[in-house]
Amino acid sequence: MSITDPKKLRSALGKFATGVTIVTTMSPDGEPVGVTANSFSSVSLNPPLVLWSLSKSAYSLEAFSESGHFAIHVLTQDQSALSNKFARSGENKFDDTDWRAGTLGSPVFPQYAVRFECKTRHQYDGGDHFIFVGEVISFDEQNLPPLVFHDGKYAGTTQLEKLANGAPNNQAITNKFVLRLLAESEFLTAPLASKKLSDWDLSGEEFILLAAVKLGGIKTLSALQKEMNELGFVFDDELINALVSKQKIRLLDQENDREIVLSQDAIAAILDISEQTTSPTQRRHLRIARADDRHIENRQHA
Structure with missing residues (x-):
């Protein structure tokens, strides 16, 4: 099948089941910023490195590029509404959302399957996205089932x-x-x-x-x-x-x-x-x- 058809390629890539995350940081003017992403992946255990990617056209790109830190929340099965909220473009995503400043200053939520707080170590060009690599400074788990995304929809x-x-x-x-x-x-x-x-x-x-x-x-x-x-x-x-x-x-x-x-x-x-x-x-x-x-x-x- 030709890779020149972006819709077919997107559909093929969607056959790979992933978790769903919300990645957060603080903007240069001190405003909380967050996006939904399913591009999260482990890179290394020693040192502890993870990565995720963000579209070059994203409104939040400047904040993630300049802050030097981010928090990754692996969402739970009943957080699809929160995932949808942070998947939208625009501001005010944190209105009516419970959060506090984490260890490094990134906004952190009280509910998650797993939460990682990271220092930004690298930012690479990746086609129409930038790839962010972070060093895990701290993490925490809760005994809750994760939200899963597969074939263009939530699973479970x-x-x-x-x-x-x-x-x-x-x-x-x-x-x-x-x-x-x-x-x-x-x-x-x-x-x-x-x-x-x-x-x-x-x-x-x-x-x-x-x-x-x-x-x-x-x-x-x-x-x-x-x-x-x-x-x-x-x-x-x-x-x-x-x-x-x-x-x-x-x-x-x-x-x-x-x-x-x-x-x-x-x-x-x-x-x-x-x-x-x-x-x-x-x-x-x-x-x-x-x-x-x-x-x-x-x-x-x-």
Whole structure:
């Protein structure tokens, strides 16, 4: 198989099961910084060295390059929401997150399967990433099962899988796809996804909200807020107002809540972006969703 196809290569690399980590440090101005990474690996026992890699386009690159230290948290099986939170680009990842300064100054979390605090020893060029090698200064273990990532999704009995497992019908399949799509938000950073988002005048966060409403069958703002909170995503009125101004959604006034109505443009965007940037299995779920839409539309016009 040709290595010139980045999507196929990414899929092949995803067959290797890994743990999931959050790597943290402090920025030059004293702000906590953290990213989700599954590139963590042991290098040497004597001296004790580990490595991980960070995209050259990452917002946090300067902080990790200049701080001289970092902490690696191997996440537990029930920390998929925290993984999703730190996988997103942007600021405010530490809002509502319990942390303190560790031995070297990097932010450390109270829950983890294993935590390593490291001094940065080397930074190497690695194609579209930089490879960071750290010397382990201290580490700690907790007797908790780790979060595992395989074939583009979390493995094991995580909260997402418990939510996704329902009756074997089209709606259950569609809901399972939605939960996976929201959990695997790193796909929004792929070049094709970025172009598609730009074509439809959407940010990654706006797309996630639209996908939850459409494919998750969410009807109201309060239900959307609850769903996003459970999955580790945070949104505010600014995102909703942006979608209204772009005419992607309408809000209908109700006595106790506001109903969300998607525009036809928004529905087309959701299906187009999702179908072009997800796995073959997920695309099959999308075709089921589209078939359901056509069936409903035909019944309405019958």
